Amino acid sequence: MNRGELIHQIKTKQSYLCVGLDTDINKIPKHLQSTTNAVLQFNKAIIDATKDCCIGYKINVAFYEVLGAKGWDYLAETLAYIPSTHLKIADAKRGDIGNTSAQYAKTFFETYAFDAVTVAPYMGEDSIRPFLEYENKFTIVLGLTSNIGANDFELLKTSDNKFFYEKIIEQTASWGTPENLMFVVGATQSNQLVYIRKLIPDNFLLIPGVGEQGGSLKEVSEFGLNDNVGLIINASRAIIYASSKEDFAEEATMVAQQYQHAMQPFLNQ
Amino acid sequence: MNRGELIHQIKTKQSYLCVGLDTDINKIPKHLQSTTNAVLQFNKAIIDATKDCCIGYKINVAFYEVLGAKGWDYLAETLAYIPSTHLKIADAKRGDIGNTSAQYAKTFFETYAFDAVTVAPYMGEDSIRPFLEYENKFTIVLGLTSNIGANDFELLKTSDNKFFYEKIIEQTASWGTPENLMFVVGATQSNQLVYIRKLIPDNFLLIPGVGEQGGSLKEVSEFGLNDNVGLIINASRAIIYASSKEDFAEEATMVAQQYQHAMQPFLNQ
DSSP: OOHHHHHHHHHHHTOOEEEEEOOOTTTSOHHHHTSTTHHHHHHHHHHHHHTTTOSEEEEETHHHHTTTHHHHHHHHHHHHHSOTTSEEEEEEEEOOSHHHHHHHHHIIIIISOOSEEEEOOTTOHHHHHHHHTSTTOEEEEEEEOSSGGGGTTTTOBBTTSOBHHHHHHHHHHTTSOTTTEEEEEOGGGHHHHHHHHHHOSSSOEEEOOBSTTOBOHHHHHHHHOBTTBOEEEEEOHHHHTSOSSTTHHHHHHHHHHHHHHHHHHHHTO | OOHHHHHHHHHHHTOOEEEEEOOOTTTSOHHHHTSTTHHHHHHHHHHHHHTTTOSEEEEETHHHHTTTHHHHHHHHHHHHHSOTTSEEEEEEEEOOSHHHHHHHHHIIIIISOOSEEEEOOTTOHHHHHHHHTSTTOEEEEEEEOSSGGGGTTTTOBBTTSOBHHHHHHHHHHTTSOTTTEEEEEOGGGHHHHHHHHHHOSSSOEEEOOBSTTOBOHHHHHHHHOBTTBOEEEEEOHHHHTSOSSTTHHHHHHHHHHHHHHHHHHHHTO
16 A cells, blocks of 8 residues: 555545554453454454444554464454455564564565554664565654653653654654655654654654543644644554443444544544 | 573583574575475574584574464474573564563563563663563663664764663663663674673673674673673574585584684683
8 A cells, every 4th residue: 555545545534543453362352252263253343343434454463473373363364354445554563683674574564465564763774674665565663652661762862952752753754755654653742743743744653542541632633634644543442442242343333433533623624 | 591590501501602593494505495394494403503502592583473373383393492401582672562562571481481582672661561570581672783773873872971772771771680681782882892881780791793793702702791691692694504505504513613612711711
């Protein structure tokens, strides 16, 4: 999927919602937990329930990896079930020296046909380049994250009085283009979002942290949207665990619809 | 494995060599490439060939992940084949918000029984804590890496005139102890090693980059060893691809022995 197709999807659906499939076998409804392929069944139900309100799915790789080889089969089957119209993000936060990052890029863009993968920037240019070499794929680099730990290093000041995350975003932005490079900015960081938008006016931002982590959809949308949308808001637990009972899919639809309805006015301002 | 056992192993074997299993199906000897379970056969031969000269194995997860679910089976079978006396490191460079890092920690310490896992520090304390909670396991945090990209962010100066990697090491060291926390320091960074040893006199350092990447075993050993060894030097390609012919295992033994012989004098100074 390229950027033009993504923007088209968002405008057509009137939604910039991405649903995060952080599927934990211990958190899915009890009646499913003991069934065969429970994770896969749950994911399929969630995809059916939300696909009309969202433009993408973010698969949190950790929750599949923990199940061993079987988990990777669930991941592959979940990926295959996502409609081709939807952006498929591997939330993997990989990054290593060049020849190893090339293997990670191949994993998520070839072995598994994701459209995008999240990447950790600490190790610098040669750890990110191999991902950027793929056409019509997106590398989503960690900018300023939503967690409390963001204060430890991301918000340290550099000798030229910038935040460390700013240096990461500025420098990394020069290695790619808005066609192949997005950044993660936590919804809980909306006070920094105005500034980040100035640094990278054109790149899409992937914003987790609305919902369970307490970020505001209104603030994020007001500060983050640009002329070409430029924003994907991810919600995971708030949607997929909206109900722990047999009505989990209906409740997931309801919450996803609430997000979509809340987003619509911002797209038409 | 705990720190005492690791130190005992090193002193008994007179070696602080770790062999990196970055096994790439396209780089293993041609006569093996077309056989069933080629990756696994190659790894077993390398382990047999090197186990007397090394104290651990570092499995570079990227090279297994790229093969899909089958790759994770190879990883598991390789892990099972490593003698229980040897330190088993997952080179995975994971790190995410707390609840996701907990899944990654579970993956490498429970689903797969590694003794240690490499972790990327960018997202701060809650991304690292879940790994540190395991007893008799090691969390190996990226300090200063061996690649050219280390210059991009790790060596940026902070407002208090420190390198960014120093802040990472200083802060992270306070979250763990030498019993459960090691740091990655690239062998190509030996000019920084004296200083790093002052920052963290007691923690073990995992040093990649000797060999293919050009780091010096002598410098690293002189600057990095402490009273309790404190050093693990990893070599991957220089050993496992020492020969691309049928004698690959014999050549791997020879190169591993060269490392071990070169290390021995430093342990007895």
